[in-house]
Structures are given as structure tokens and as C-alpha cells.
Amino acid sequence: xxxxxxxxxxxxxxxxxxxxxxxxxxxxxxxxxxxxxxxxxxxxxxxxxxxxxxxxxxxxxxxxxxxxxxxxxxxxxxxxxxxxxxxxxxxxxxxxxxxxxxxxxxxxxxxxxxxxxxxxxxxxxxxxxxxxxxxxxxxxxxxxxxxxxxxxxxxxxxxxxxxxxxxxxxxxxxxxxxxxxxxxxxxxxxxxxxxxxxxxxxxxxxxxxxxxxxxxxxxxxxxxxxxxxxxxxxxxxxxxxxxxxxxxxxxxxxxxxxxxxxxxxxxxxxxxxxxxxxxxxxxxxxxxxxxxxxxx
Amino acid sequence: xxxxxxxxxxxxxxxxxxxxxxxxxxxxxxxxxxxxxxxxxxxxxxxxxxxxxxxxxxxxxxxxxxxxxxxxxxxxxxxxxxxxxxxxxxxxxxxxxxxxxxxxxxxxxxxxxxxxxxxxxxxxxxxxxxxxxxxxxxxxxxxxxxxxxxxxxxxxxxxxxxxxxxxxxxxxxxxxxxxxxxxxxxxxxxxxxxxxxxxxxxxxxxxxxxxxxxxxxxxxxxxxxxxxxxxxxxxxxxxxxxxxxxxxxxxxxxx
Numbered sequence: 001x002x003x004x005x006x007x008x009x010x011x012x013x014x015x016x017x018x019x020x021x022x023x024x025x026x027x028x029x030x031x032x033x034x035x036x037x038x039x040x041x042x043x044x045x046x047x048x049x050x051x052x053x054x055x056x057x058x059x060x061x062x063x064x065x066x067x068x069x070x071x072x073x074x075x076x077x078x079x080x081x082x083x084x085x086x087x088x089x090x091x092x093x094x095x096x097x098x099x100x101x102x103x104x105x106x107x108x109x110x111x112x113x114x115x116x117x118x119x120x121x122x123x124x125x126x127x128x129x130x131x132x133x134x135x136x137x138x139x140x141x142x143x144x145x146x147x148x149x150x151x152x153x154x155x156x157x158x159x160x161x162x163x164x165x166x167x168x169x170x171x172x173x174x175x176x177x178x179x180x181x182x183x184x185x186x187x188x189x190x191x192x193x194x195x196x197x198x199x200x201x202x203x204x205x206x207x208x209x210x211x212x213x214x215x216x217x218x219x220x221x222x223x224x225x226x227x228x229x230x231x232x233x234x235x236x237x238x239x240x241x242x243x244x245x246x247x248x249x250x251x252x253x254x255x256x257x258x259x260x261x262x263x264x265x266x267x268x269x270x271x272x273x274x275x276x277x278x279x280x281x282x283x284x285x286x287x288x289x290x291x292x293x294x295x296x
Numbered sequence: 297x298x299x300x301x302x303x304x305x306x307x308x309x310x311x312x313x314x315x316x317x318x319x320x321x322x323x324x325x326x327x328x329x330x331x332x333x334x335x336x337x338x339x340x341x342x343x344x345x346x347x348x349x350x351x352x353x354x355x356x357x358x359x360x361x362x363x364x365x366x367x368x369x370x371x372x373x374x375x376x377x378x379x380x381x382x383x384x385x386x387x388x389x390x391x392x393x394x395x396x397x398x399x400x401x402x403x404x405x406x407x408x409x410x411x412x413x414x415x416x417x418x419x420x421x422x423x424x425x426x427x428x429x430x431x432x433x434x435x436x437x438x439x440x441x442x443x444x445x446x447x448x449x450x451x452x453x454x455x456x457x458x459x460x461x462x463x464x465x466x467x468x469x470x471x472x473x474x475x476x477x478x479x480x481x482x483x484x485x486x487x488x489x490x491x492x493x494x495x496x497x498x499x500x501x502x503x504x505x506x507x508x509x510x511x512x513x514x515x516x517x518x519x520x521x522x523x524x525x526x527x528x529x530x531x532x533x534x535x536x537x538x539x540x541x542x543x544x545x546x547x548x549x550x551x
Binding site: 028031032033034036149150151152154155158159161162163164165166167168205209212213214215216218 | 371374390393397400401403408431
């Protein structure tokens with residue numbers, strides 16, 4: 001296959017694979033604790049980092065990582081302390097991050113609007129060797145965290161109050177989830193772009209939920225779906241000469257629709273199996289048992 | 297005298313600027329089963345939540361197993377059944393997965409070894425839910441769901457069991473199962489503090505009842521006799537003060 005002989009496509013496919021694993025992995029926890037759009041906000045914040053990278057002639061990926069982690073920490077602090085006005089503060093953070101990024105890009109010599117849009121919407125074919133090293137290191141961190149600490153993270157995302165009474169360091173783990181999400185944003189930035197990052201954290205999980213019944217299965221299937229759409233989307237973008245980010249996200253949505261359509265008959269079959277086991281019969285009056293618990 | 301498992305002296309706490317606990321004294325000794333009773337808003341849930349560190353005390357002293365609660369780290373000794381879990385669970389989870397998280401405090405770095413897996417099954421057997429291991433929790437009824445939350449607390453084999461209204465929204469059959477599970481805990485020497493609305497099938501297990509009213513202890517001793525309509529034979533336990541009681545109990549795991 002000629003696509004694998006091209007160095008830039010090798011890099012692109014490896015980056016796509018890593019995004020396909022990491023974004024749904026952290027996304028499962030975010031969806032579980034109903035913060036599905038956290039990735040979107042962090043994507044906005046990361047843009048300031050990209051702008052800073054251009055302005056200071058540093059690697060945009062590493063600068064975005066630093067700024068995004070700082071943004072995630074601030075978000076967690078807002079969640080702890082600013083419950084009442086939390087959403088206003090978050091809005092300031094997100095849109096400030098976006099505006100700051102655009103401004104900084106314009107101030108720098110090397111930043112152009114073409115560059116800006118490659119970060120906003122992804123430009124997988126321009127992933128450099130240096131970018132790829134950064135993506136590999138960051139992805140390793142995300143995978144280690146989401147798999148290695150899965151029980152702890154499951155506990156805090158499922159029931160924070162209970163987790164705290166179990167003695168888990170809930171604040172530390174919450175912070176870790178936020179930081180991991182921030183890191184994932186920068187992993188995915190080159191592939192799907194900052195504006196579409198959140199899609200890869202949420203849609204594979206939503207698709208997986210249509211058929212999975214356990215957390216473990218949801219997690220595994222979401223990662224499988226993530227890898228499928230990122231790799232196939234990247235290959236398609238090469239052959240059809242279309243933008244990678246948009247292709248990947250549209251593929252993910254397509255898979256979601258297919259799985260949703262499949263889920264309905266599946267659920268019916270499951271329900272049918274249970275119903276067949278026990279037939280309902282109407283009893284004669286006065287045959288209520290104590291187990292019915294009808295108290296009059 | 298034996299050191300109390302829970303020692304709360306002059307506990308003061310407020311929620312949203314309103315005082316909810318106004319100097320509560322509560323001591324629970326090893327092996328005791330203590331019921332915390334009182335009307336809605338009397339502060340019984342807040343008392344329990346301050347004991348497990350969910351509501352900060354603004355005054356008074358609190359010790360768990362003889363250690364000031366602030367410095368208490370040995371949470372594996374405590375099993376907690378919250379009244380309802382915080383809104384979470386956007387992803388399906390099975391009964392086994394939820395109950396396993398109650399075993400975390402007993403594991404090292406969250407590794408579930410064979411003994412841990414067995415403890416999870418045992419806890420589910422205690423509440424009669426072992427056959428539902430692989431079912432998603434959102435497919436359960438309110439009573440079954442409550443049993444799972446109790447199994448989660450039992451999975452860690454705690455010395456002290458703290459339960460906030462474990463019987464709310466639970467039908468009589470499930471209440472009997474839970475009473476049996478609780479009896480087994482007491483038999484193995486566990487200490488129990490539970491918030492209750494009515495004693496129900498648990499009554500024979502209760503050693504002592506503490507009644508709160510407006511954030512103050514008004515009774516501390518043997519379980520009080522039912523008063524008013526509750527004392528009538530055939531009292532139907534339909535509680536008008538439960539408000540929109542027809543609504544199923546929301547534990548958060550169901551959503």
C-alpha cells in the first residue's frame with residue numbers, strides 16, 4: 001500500500017491511532033461524570049498556548065500542553081470554590097483563551113491565518129517528527145492514567161461523595177482527570193483540531209453506550225470505535241483529499257447512527273428473553289402475598 | 297469504659313448560612329446499633345454527613361475510633377451508604393462494577409485480587425443480589441438499587457457502617473432482606489449508625505435511638521414508642537410529609 005510508504009502519512013496514521021485511543025479513554029470518564037463538553041472548553045484554552053508557541057518560537061504542542069494544563073487546574077479550582085458563579089468564570093476562561101490565542105497568533109511573525117485554521121480544524125499531514133514525539137509521550141501519560149487508575153477514576157466519577165468516604169484522594173484524582181483531559185486535547189489537536197477535539201471524546205463513548213452494558217465494555221468499545229474512525233478517517237482524507245478532522249468526526253457520527261439503529265433490535269431481543277422466562281397471569285382476588293407489599 | 301467508635305460532642309454545622317446542627321452530642325460504642333430519628337429538616341442527615349466529613353463542622357469535637365476526624369485516615373474501617381449519590385453515571389455500569397468500588401479502600405493501588413472479588417460476591421449475596429452481578433444498575437428497581445448501594449458499603453467489610461435512610465423507597469420484602477443483612481453485620485461485631493424515618497423491620501435490631509429536632513438531641517435512649525397516628529394498629533406507613541413521595545428515590549446511579 002503506497003500510503004504506508006510516505007513518511008508524513010506514517011506519522012499521520014500513528015498520530016491518528018494515538019488520538020483514537022486517548023480521546024475516548026478520557027472521554028468515558030468525562031461523560032460518566034457529565035462533563036462531556038469539558039474537552040471543548042479546554043480546546044479553546046489551548047489556543048492561547050498555540051499562539052504563545054508561535055510568538056515565542058517554541059513548540060506549539062508543548063506550549064499548548066502547558067497552557068491547557070493550567071486551564072484545567074483553574075477549571076477544577078472554579079469547580080471547588082465558585083459554585084454559584086462557576087459558569088460565568090468558565091465562560092471567561094474559554095472565550096478568553098480563544099481570543100487570546102487569535103491575538104497572539106496575529107502578533108507573531110510566523111503565525112498566519114492558515115496556521116490558525118490548521119490548529120482549529122486539524123492538519124494531520126503536517127505533523128512533524130517533533131510533534132509526533134510529543135504526541136507519543138503525552139499519549140503514554142493518558143493511557144497509563146486512564147487504564148492504570150481505572151478503578152479509582154470510576155469510583156470518583158460514579159459517586160464522588162462515596163469515593164471521598166472510601167478515603168480516596170478525590171481532589172487529587174479530579175485534578176488528574178482534568179489534567180489528563182487537557183493533555184488529550186493537545187494530543188488530538190494536530191489530528192482533529194481544537195474545535196473538534198471534544199467530538200472524539202464524546203461521540204465514540206455515546207456510540208459505545210448504545211450497545212455496551214458495563215463501564216468496562218463501554219470504555220473498550222469506545223476506544224475501538226475511536227481507533228476505527230481516526231485511522232480510517234485519516235486514510236480517507238489522504239485518498240479523497242479532504243480535511244482529516246472533519247472526516248474523522250463525520251465518520252464517528254455515522255458509526256453512532258449505525259450503532260443506535262442496531263441497538264433497538266438488540267434491546268428488544270434482550271427484553272424478549274427475560275419476558276419469555278416468566279409469563280404473566282392474572283390471579284383470583286384475594287391471592288395477594290406478603291411479597292406484593294400492598295399496604296392498604 | 298470502652299472507647300466510642302463515634303464521639304461527637306457539641307457538634308455545630310450550618311448549610312447555606314442556616315444552622316442545622318446546634319450542639320449535637322452523639323456517642324456510638326463498639327457493637328452498638330444506633331438509629332438517628334427525626335422529622336425532615338431535623339438535621340439527622342447533616343449529622344451523619346458531618347461524621348463522614350461531607351459537611352464541615354463549625355464547632356464541637358468529633359472523633360472516629362479515637363482519632364480526631366480531621367486526622368482520621370483509616371476509612372477502610374467505615375462503610376457508608378449515602379442517601380443518594382451525586383449526579384453522575386452518564387455511562388452504564390454493572391452491579392459488580394459499582395459494588396467493587398466499595399472494596400477499593402481494602403485494595404492496594406486498586407488491584408482486585410481473588411479475595412477482593414470474593415468479598416464483592418459475598419456482599420451481594422448478603423443483600424440477595426448475587427444473581428444480578430452483570431446487570432446494569434440502571435435496569436434495577438429503586439429497592440434493588442438501594443440493596444446494591446448497601447452491598448457496596450459491605451464489600452469493604454467495615455467495622456462501622458453508616459447508612460443514611462437505607463430504607464427510603466424500599467418495599468417491605470427488600471426491607472426484610474436488608475434487616476437480615478444488617479443482623480449478619482451486627483453478629484460479626486460491626487457497629488451501625490443509621491438514619492431512619494421509621495423503625496420498621498429493623499426495630500428489633502436497634503439498641504438505642506437518638507431523636508433530633510431542629511438540630512438538637514431531644515431523646516437518647518431506647519427506641520421511642522410510636523406516637524399519634526403511628527401508634528394505631530394497622531398504621532399504613534403512608535407518609536404525607538414525604539411530599540411528592542410517589543416519585544421513585546433518586547440515587548443518582550439511576551440517571
